[in-house]
Amino acid sequence: MLANTRGFLWSDVETRALLDIWGEQDVQTALDGNFRNSHVYRDVACRLGEMGFDRTPEQCRIRVKGLKRQYYQAKEGIKKNGHYRKICKFYDEMEGILSNRPHVDPQDMIDSVAVGDEALDGTEEEAEGIGHSHEAYMESTGECSYAEHTVKLESPPFPIPVPSSSNGAGQRQSNTQTKTPPMARPKRSKKRYTNLSLDKLMEKFLEQSMEAEENFYKYEEQRLKVEDRRREAEHSRELQMLQVLGQMFAGIASPAQPRTQTGSSAPLLVIERAFTLSNLQAVRNMENIIPLVRNIIPPLTSKKHKGQDGRVGIIGGCQEYTGAPYFAAVSALKVVYLFSVFCTKDAAAVIKSYSPELIVHPVLDSPNAVEEVEKWLSRLHTVVVGPGLGRDDRLLGNAKAIIEKSKALGIPVIVDADGLWLIAQQPSIIQGYQRAILTPNYMEFSQLYEAVCRDSVDSSDNQRNVVRLSQAMGNVTIVQKGEKDIISDGDKVIVCSHEGSSRRCGGQGDLLSGSLGALAHWAFMSGPEKTNGLNPSLVAALGACTLTRQCNHQAFHKHGRSTTTTDMIAEVGPAFKKLF
Ligand SMILES: NC(=O)C1=CN([C@@H]2O[C@H](COP(=O)(O)OP(=O)(O)OC[C@H]3O[C@@H](n4cnc5c(N)ncnc54)[C@H](OP(=O)(O)O)[C@@H]3O)[C@@H](O)[C@H]2O)[C@@H](O)CC1
Numbered sequence: 001m002l003a004n005t006r007g008f009l010w011s012d013v014e015t016r017a018l019l020d021i022w023g024e025q026d027v028q029t030a031l032d033g034n035f036r037n038s039h040v041y042r043d044v045a046c047r048l049g050e051m052g053f054d055r056t057p058e059q060c061r062i063r064v065k066g067l068k069r070q071y072y073q074a075k076e077g078i079k080k081n082g083h084y085r086k087i088c089k090f091y092d093e094m095e096g097i098l099s100n101r102p103h104v105d106p107q108d109m110i111d112s113v114a115v116g117d118e119a120l121d122g123t124e125e126e127a128e129g130i131g132h133s134h135e136a137y138m139e140s141t142g143e144c145s146y147a148e149h150t151v152k153l154e155s156p157p158f159p160i161p162v163p164s165s166s167n168g169a170g171q172r173q174s175n176t177q178t179k180t181p182p183m184a185r186p187k188r189s190k191k192r193y194t195n196l197s198l199d200k201l202m203e204k205f206l207e208q209s210m211e212a213e214e215n216f217y218k219y220e221e222q223r224l225k226v227e228d229r230r231r232e233a234e235h236s237r238e239l240q241m242l243q244v245l246g247q248m249f250a251g252i253a254s255p256a257q258p259r260t261q262t263g264s265s266a267p268l269l270v271i272e273r274a275f276t277l278s279n280l281q282a283v284r285n286m287e288n289i290i291p292l293v294r295n296i297i298p299p300l301t302s303k304k305h306k307g308q309d310g311r312v313g314i315i316g317g318c319q320e321y322t323g324a325p326y327f328a329a330v331s332a333l334k335v336v337y338l339f340s341v342f343c344t345k346d347a348a349a350v351i352k353s354y355s356p357e358l359i360v361h362p363v364l365d366s367p368n369a370v371e372e373v374e375k376w377l378s379r380l381h382t383v384v385v386g387p388g389l390g391r392d393d394r395l396l397g398n399a400k401a402i403i404e405k406s407k408a409l410g411i412p413v414i415v416d417a418d419g420l421w422l423i424a425q426q427p428s429i430i431q432g433y434q435r436a437i438l439t440p441n442y443m444e445f446s447q448l449y450e451a452v453c454r455d456s457v458d459s460s461d462n463q464r465n466v467v468r469l470s471q472a473m474g475n476v477t478i479v480q481k482g483e484k485d486i487i488s489d490g491d492k493v494i495v496c497s498h499e500g501s502s503r504r505c506g507g508q509g510d511l512l513s514g515s516l517g518a519l520a521h522w523a524f525m526s527g528p529e530k531t532n533g534l535n536p537s538l539v540a541a542l543g544a545c546t547l548t549r550q551c552n553h554q555a556f557h558k559h560g561r562s563t564t565t566t567d568m569i570a571e572v573g574p575a576f577k578k579l580f
Pocket residue numbers: 320321322323324325386387388389390417418441442443444506507509510
């Protein structure tokens with residue numbers, strides 16, 4: 001049974017069948033140079049019928065005409081911008097057939113758009129059999145009397161010359177030149193034609209493409225927002241659960257209620273944005289963690305005696321470097337009560353001379369250095385290993401033993417400067433000790449990373465580097481110092497971008513490690529209810545980074561380019577007050 005497709009649009013299959021037939025050599029030869037083509041299209045329709053498609057000769061002719069128009073539009077589009085191929089779906093087939101036909105100026109062909117469109121809507125009534133009709137002339141030659149079309153579109157005030165059959169096939173007449181007597185206007189010319197130029201068509205086409213693209217991005221954006229909200233809700237649920245668990249554990253450990261400096265209960269940690277880095281959950285919003293830093297700070301009270309809020313020991317200071325241990329020590333001193341600096345004999349007097357507040361032990365290069373330090377170790381809450389330590393093997397060996405002793409006592413250990421060099425040589429000293437915090441600058445980080453991960457750092461992804469190193473170190477917390485301080489325990493990442501300044505001076509890192517010594521003690525002393533279940537090392541590290549940057553910011557505000565670490569240390573008190 002034939003598919004009765006009369007009056008409907010052509011399917012692709014049907015169009016291809018038509019083109020196969022129309023493209024046959026005998027059909028093309030019959031059309032070529034033959035003004036009358038109705039019999040050709042009768043044959044085409046008949047062959048189409050044999051293939052199961054019910055179309056009239058007129059429908060076939062009109063469809064071919066439409067395809068030719070699209071083909072020439074596309075051809076012109078390619079010439080102009082190379083993108084127009086899309087408007088002619090059957091371009092390749094048409095090209096195969098028409099490329100051997102006489103040349104037609106596509107622009108003229110396109111100018112006749114209205115004619116073709118009309119024909120497609122089924123209102124075309126001119127029969128092929130009329131023979132001398134304008135359409136028949138155009139079709140039979142593969143060209144058209146372009147001037148006539150243009151005139152028709154613009155509805156000229158004078159009659160359109162139509163070639164008569166006696167003129168012979170392929171004969172052309174120009175409007176202006178013709179002497180043909182006026183004839184009745186063809187029926188189609190009564191209609192209103194849209195005179196769309198190629199440029200306008202292209203403009204419209206591009207506009208629509210852009211609109212579609214914009215819509216796509218709009219929807220995509222909405223989809224991502226929804227996805228973000230879903231993730232945030234999920235993380236916030238997880239955190240709430242952690243908080244509840246934390247409170248349960250705290251309840252078991254101590255009946256005391258969580259308390260902040262202002263006396264209110266611990267604020268709920270809301271992570272505003274999180275993303276996944278391999279199998280870890282990354283926390284990016286430091287603003288949400290600052291309240292946790294406030295939570296861990298013990299209140300000032302007259303009930304405590306000196307040293308109860310923290311005793312920090314600094315392991316470092318040698319003949320070359322006396323400033324570093326001093327900066328670290330005095331920073332700790334300004335936050336908590338400092339116990340001691342353990343340095344070499346020749347550095348001790350110099351360090352003492354900087355500040356009468358510091359207790360200095362000249363034991364680090366003595367033969368029984370480790371025993372000397374060990375005597376005090378049980379009274380220390382945190383040790384900071386490395387500032388101004390130098391690279392002397394004996395000193396490094398003593399530092400290693402002190403770290404081992406501290407680990408055995410469960411004392412938080414901050415490793416900085418030359419202490420990091422030691423770790424790069426022997427990572428196992430600290431690997432897996434989760435009360436350790438390493439504070440490398442960019443150079444120190446690279447050395448450590450290469451030594452531990454046996455790979456060079458991927459400078460395009462600092463966060464991933466930090467996470468990877470932390471994981472490789474057994475989830476030891478890493479603070480990569482720099483334009484932004486990146487903190488990770490291998491599970492979470494916090495980026496500290498608190499405003500500092502553009503001024504860099506030696507010793508800023510020592511201020512960080514010293515104050516971190518104090519904060520680490522507080523963080524580990526606080527129960528999980530105060531850190532909302534977050535790793536205490538992360539909370540302490542963010543607190544120290546923020547404090548260092550705030551000191552830098554305030555000092556720079558006063559001293560500009562001449563800012564030194566001493567100026568920053570003078571800001572520790574005010575900065576601490578402002579932040580926490
Ligand atoms: N007043 C004192 O007593 C002070 C003493 N200190 C003590 O000195 C000891 C050695 O510490 P350190 O900082 O000089 O050695 P380390 O960090 O290995 O740098 C080596 C070289 O690496 C480079 N470099 C550094 N950072 C970089 C970066 N971000 N990005 C790129 N490159 C960077 C830079 O090379 P440069 O570019 O200058 O050629 C730098 O010279 C240590 O015990 C420490 O505590 C200090 O605390 C300061 C105050």
